[in-house]
Amino acid sequence: MQPTLGKILIIDDNEDVLFSAKMLLKKHAQQVLIEKDPRKIPFLLNHDTYDLILLDMNFTEDISSGNEGFFWLKEILARDPSAVVIMITAFGDVEMAVRALKEGATDFVLKPWQNEKLIATLTSASRLKSSYKEISSLKKTNSALASQLNQNVDLVTGKSPAMQQLLHLMHRVAKTDADVLLLGENGTGKEVIARALHQESARADKVFITVDMGAVTETLFESELFGHKKGAFTDAKEDRVGRFEMANGGTLFLDEIGNLSMAMQAKLLTVLQRREVIRVGTGQPIPIDVRLICATNMPLQQMVAQGQFRQDLLYRINTIELHLPPLRNRLEDLPLLVEHFLQRYAQKYKQPAKSVSESALDRLKRYDWPGNIRELEHVLERASIISENHVLQPQDFFFLQVQQQALHSNTASQTHNLDEMEKATVVKAMSKYDGNISKAAKELGLSRASLYRRLEKYGL
Numbered sequence: 477m478q479p480t481l482g483k484i485l486i487i488d489d490n491e492d493v494l495f496s497a498k499m500l501l502k503k504h505a506q507q508v509l510i511e512k513d514p515r516k517i518p519f520l521l522n523h524d525t526y527d528l529i530l531l532d533m534n535f536t537e538d539i540s541s542g543n544e545g546f547f548w549l550k551e552i553l554a555r556d557p558s559a560v561v562i563m564i565t566a567f568g569d570v571e572m573a574v575r576a577l578k579e580g581a582t583d584f585v586l587k588p589w590q591n592e593k594l595i596a597t598l599t600s601a602s603r604l605k606s607s608y609k610e611i612s613s614l615k616k617t618n619s620a621l622a623s624q625l626n627q628n629v630d631l632v633t634g635k636s637p638a639m640q641q642l643l644h645l646m647h648r649v650a651k652t653d654a655d656v657l658l659l660g661e662n663g664t665g666k667e668v669i670a671r672a673l674h675q676e677s678a679r680a681d682k683v684f685i686t687v688d689m690g691a692v693t694e695t696l697f698e699s700e701l702f703g704h705k706k707g708a709f710t711d712a713k714e715d716r717v718g719r720f721e722m723a724n725g726g727t728l729f730l731d732e733i734g735n736l737s738m739a740m741q742a743k744l745l746t747v748l749q750r751r752e753v754i755r756v757g758t759g760q761p762i763p764i765d766v767r768l769i770c771a772t773n774m775p776l777q778q779m780v781a782q783g784q785f786r787q788d789l790l791y792r793i794n795t796i797e798l799h800l801p802p803l804r805n806r807l808e809d810l811p812l813l814v815e816h817f818l819q820r821y822a823q824k825y826k827q828p829a830k831s832v833s834e835s836a837l838d839r840l841k842r843y844d845w846p847g848n849i850r851e852l853e854h855v856l857e858r859a860s861i862i863s864e865n866h867v868l869q870p871q872d873f874f875f876l877q878v879q880q881q882a883l884h885s886n887t888a889s890q891t892h893n894l895d896e897m898e899k900a901t902v903v904k905a906m907s908k909y910d911g912n913i914s915k916a917a918k919e920l921g922l923s924r925a926s927l928y929r930r931l932e933k934y935g936l
C-alpha cells in the first residue's frame with residue numbers, strides 16, 4: 477500500500493502508546509517520529525516540518541487537567557498556524573477534547589483507539605493539510621500574479637491643461653475606493669488610467685481584472701461575470717469562477733460598458749446593488765468586495781435619453797466621471813509622447829533611438845488623430861521599423877485618415893489581391909464607425925483582438 481499520511485510526529489509520555497502507534501502508522505505514513513518529552517517540541521518544530529502531529533492531552537500520570545496538552549497545542553500553533561494537530565485524550569475527556577478543537581486542534585482520538593478509526597481520522601486530517609498547503613500556495617501565486625499584472629502601467633502624462641486636470645482628479649479619486657467611469661474616444665488611454673487608479677489605491681497589491689463587455693455574448697454573460705457550477709448548462713463541464721469573484725478584494729475594470737444589451741444591464745445592476753453574485757446553477761450568494769471602474773467611448777447620457785442605457789445603472793457606476801481628452805486636444809504633449817514611444821521601439825527592435833525633425837513634428841501636430849494614442853503608437857512603430865532616417869521626416873509617417881481619403885477616391889476596391897482587399901475592408905469599417913473598434917469588429921465578424929491584430933498588420 478502506498479503511504480498517504482506524510483510525515484507524522486507523535487508526542488506522548490507513555491512509551492506503550494508511542495510504540496503501538498508507531499507500529500500501526502509506519503505502514504501508512506512516509507515517516508513516523510516519536511517523542512516522549514513534550515519539552516522537545518520547540519526543538520523538533522524548529523528543525524523540521526510535519527504533516528500531522530498527534531499530541532497527548534495529559535502528560536503526567538494521574539493528572540487529568542489537560543493543561544499541559546493545551547499549553548503545547550498553543551505553542552505548536554504559535555509556531556505554525558497551519559499545523560494539523562490531533563489530540564490524544566483518555567476516554568471520558570470529551571469536554572476537554574471539544575475545548576481543544578475550539579483552541580485550534582484539528583480533531584481528537586480517544587485512547588484506547590480502534591486502529592481503523594485512527595487511520596480514518598488521520599486520513600481526513602491529512603487531506604485538510606493538503607488543502608491548507610494548496611490554499612497557501614495559491615495565495616502566493618495570486619499575489620505574485622497580481623504584482624506582475626500590476627507592473628505594466630506606462631503612463632506618460634505631459635503638461636497640457638487637459639491632462640493636468642485629469643491627473644489632479646485621478647490622484648484625488650484613486651485612494652477613495654469610489655467607483656469611477658472613464659469616458660473618452662478609442663485609444664485615449666482609458667485602460668491605462670484604470671490601471672493607474674488601481675495602482676494608486678489601497679487595493680494595489682490585489683488583482684486588477686479586466687472584462688471587455690463588447691466581447692461578452694448575451695448567452696455567456698452571467699457565466700463569464702458571475703461564474704457557474706459544473707452541469708449548470710450543457711457546456712458547463714467544470715465549476716467556473718466568474719470575473720467578479722476573481723476580482724474580489726481588488727479592482728474590476730469593465731471596458732466598453734456602453735455595449736451591453738438592456739437585459740445584461742439589468743443583471744449587472746442587480747449584482748452591483750446587492751454586492752453579491754450567485755454562480756449560475758447555485759442558489760448561494762457570494763459577497764463581493766470590488767472597486768468598480770467602467771469605461772466607454774459611447775455617449776451614455778445620450779443613450780439614457782434614447783432608452784438604450786439604464787439611468788439607474790449609469791448612476792450606480794458614475795460616482796466619479798473622468799473624461800480623457802482626445803490627442804488632438806493635447807497636442808502640447810505630443811513631443812513627450814513621441815519621444816517615449818520612439819525609445820520604446822528602439823528597445824523593442826534593438827536599434828538606436830530615432831528622433832523627429834521639426835517639420836515632421838509639425839506634420840504630426842496638424843493631423844487629427846482619430847485613433848488617438850493607439851494610432852500614434854502604430855504610426856511611430858511603423859516609422860521606426862521602415863524608415864532608414866535617424867531623424868524621422870514628414871514622409872516617414874502614414875496616417876489612417878489619409879488612407880481613408882485615398883480609399884474613397886481610388887482603386888483599392890478594384891484590386892484582387894486578398895491582403896489589399898482585407899485591408900481596404902478594415903479601413904472602410906473603421907471609417908464607418910469613426911474608429912470604434914467594437915462596432916467595426918462586429919461588422920467584420922471579428923473579435924476586437926483579431927481586429928487589433930489586423931490593424932497592426934496593415935500599419936493602420
Ligand SMILES: Nc1ncnc2c1ncn2[C@@H]1O[C@H](COP(=O)(O)OP(=O)(O)OP(=O)(O)O)[C@@H](O)[C@H]1O
Nearest residue numbers: 630631632633661662663664665666667668849850
Ligand atoms: N498616457 C499614456 N501613456 C502611455 N501610453 C498610453 C497612454 N495612453 C494610452 N496609451 C497607449 O495607447 C494604447 C491605447 O490605450 P488604452 O487601451 O488604454 O485606450 P482605451 O481608451 O482604453 O482604448 P479603447 O477604447 O479602444 O479600449 C495602449 O497601447 C496604451 O499603452
